[in-house]
Amino acid sequence: MLSKSxxxxxxxxxxxxxxxxQAYLAMAIWAEVKGLEGISSFMYSQSDEEREHMLKLVKFIxxxxxxxxxxxxxxxxxxxxxxxxxFEKLLEHEIFVSESINxxxxxxxxxxxxxxxxxxxxxxxxxxxxxxxxxxxLDKVKMIGDDKGGLYLFDRDIKQLTVSS
Ligand code: OFO
Numbered sequence: 001m002l003s004k005s006x007x008x009x010x011x012x013x014x015x016x017x018x019x020x021x022q023a024y025l026a027m028a029i030w031a032e033v034k035g036l037e038g039i040s041s042f043m044y045s046q047s048d049e050e051r052e053h054m055l056k057l058v059k060f061i062x063x064x065x066x067x068x069x070x071x072x073x074x075x076x077x078x079x080x081x082x083x084x085x086x087f088e089k090l091l092e093h094e095i096f097v098s099e100s101i102n103x104x105x106x107x108x109x110x111x112x113x114x115x116x117x118x119x120x121x122x123x124x125x126x127x128x129x130x131x132x133x134x135x136x137x138l139d140k141v142k143m144i145g146d147d148k149g150g151l152y153l154f155d156r157d158i159k160q161l162t163v164s165s
Pocket of ligand 1 (some may be wrong): 126
């Protein structure tokens with residue numbers, strides 16, 4: 001059985017994952033409108049993944065006798081000055097999510113809720129991967145700079161990343 005405070009903290013994370021999904025959906029749409037097809041398909045799949053993260057929390061809360069809540073969401077950024085700025089936002093957002101997961105882990109230990117602590121380990125690993133991926137992408141983007149040919153290849157290659165993940 002979840003304590004009320006753990007339930008509230010997990011519900012807060014549901015909102016964060018839902019907002020992440022919306023934020024990445026907005027990025028996918030922006031990229032699609034700009035004709036960056038590969039980047040767009042990558043971001044659509046990131047958005048789907050965040051929804052999965054949200055659903056995992058919903059199921060966990062309900063299975064442990066709590067009540068998952070979905071709430072009103074903050075509107076995401078819908079325009080970006082460049083695709084580089086968009087990927088900077090992506091990394092920034094993932095760092096924010098990691099901090100939020102860390103805080104949840106901390107609360108679960110404080111409350112000696114080892115089942116929740118164990119459940120959260122999946123998110124800890126996921127955040128390591130997602131932050132690393134965002135950093136790798138950003139490094140590539142920085143390397144490309146204003147090179148149009150580089151952007152063309154990057155947009156093509158990032159699509160493969162979507163298919164294989
Ligand atoms: Fe990438 O944020 Fe979910 O966990």
